[in-house]
Amino acid sequence: MNRAQAEAFLRALAAANPAPETELHFRDAFTLLVAVALSAQTTDVAVNKATATLFEAAATPAAMVALGVQGVAPHIRRIGLWQGKARNVVAMSQLLLDRHGGEVPNDRAALEALPGVGRKTANVVLNVAFGQETMAVDTHIFRLGNRTGLAPGKTPRQVEDGLMKRCPPDMLRDAHHWLILHGRYICKARAPECWRCPAVAQCLFPQKVLAPPAR
Template structure:
C-alpha cells in the first residue's frame, strides 16, 4: 500500500471520528491502568460493568490494597482470568505505592515492570493517560492492519513497528483508537462488513464481502 492511500485511510477515519478514545471507563491514570489490565481476553463492556462497582470503593493503589485480593476478586469474578488478574492488581498496587509514591509512571520500562502489564497495556496507558503517540496492537488492530494492507506483519510487534513507520505523525496519537473501533464494529473477524465500510475503496482486501441477504 502506498503512502497516499494510507494517508487517505487515516483522513477518512478522522473525518468520521475526530476525537476517538478508549471505550473503557476511567477518570485517572490508575483507573485506566487497572481497566486495561482487566481487559485482557475480556470485553470492554464486561470490564466496565465490574469497574463501575469497584472504582467507587477502590480507585487508588492504597484503597485497592485495603480491598485485598479477595475483595478485588468479588468485583471482577465475571471477567475471564479473574483470579490471576486480582493477584496482579494487588501486586501492581503495592509496587506503585512502594516505588512510585502511588502514582502511575509515564515510562514504558516502569510500566512493563508491573505485574500483569505487557507492551500492549503499557502502550494504551502511555497513549491515553499521558498523551504519548504510541500504538497498541490488539487482535482487532492486527487483523485490520493485515487485512487492509495498511501495515502487514506476522506478529503484533511487527505490526506495531509497521504502523509506527507508515502512520503519518499527525495521526499517530489517535491511530490505534481508530483501528480498534474499525475492527470491532466494521472489519469484524468472521465477516468484514465491506458493504458499509468507509475505507472500502482504499482497502486492498479481496474478495469484498457482499451485504447479507434480506
C-alpha cells in the same frame, strides 16, 4: 500499503469519526491502567461493568492494596482470567506505592515492570493518560493490519512497527482508537461489513463484501 495509501486509509476513518476515544471507563491514570489490564481476553463492556463497582470500592493504589485479592475478586469474577487479574491488580498497586509514590509512571519500561502489564497495556496508558504517540496492537488492530494491507506482520510488534512507520505524525495518537473501533464494529473478524467501511476504496483486502447478506 505505502505511506500515502496508509494516510488515505486513516484520513477516511478520521472523517467518519473525528474524535475517537477509548470505550473503557476510567477516572485517572491509575483507573485506566487497571481497566486496561483487566481487558485482556475480555470485552470493554464486561470490564466497565466490573470496574463500576470496583472503582467505588478502590480507586487508588492504596485503597486497592487495602481491599486485597479477596476483596477485588467479587467485583471482577465475571470477566475472563479473573483470578490472575485480581492478584495482578493488587500486586501492581503495591509496586506503584513502593516504587512510584502511588503514581502511575509515564515510562514504558516502568509500566512493563508492573504485574499484568505488557507492551499493549503500556501503550494504551502512555497514549490515553499521557498523550504519547504510541500504537497499542490488540487482536482487532492485528487483524486490520494484515487484512487491509495497512501494516502486515506475523506478530503484534511487527504490525505495531509498520503502523508507526506509515501513520502521519499528526494522526498517531488517534490512530489506535480509529483502528480498534473500526475492527470492533465494521471490519469484524468473521464477517467484515465492507459496505459500511469509509475506507473501502483504500483497503487492499481482496475478498471485500460490498453488500449486506440477503435476508
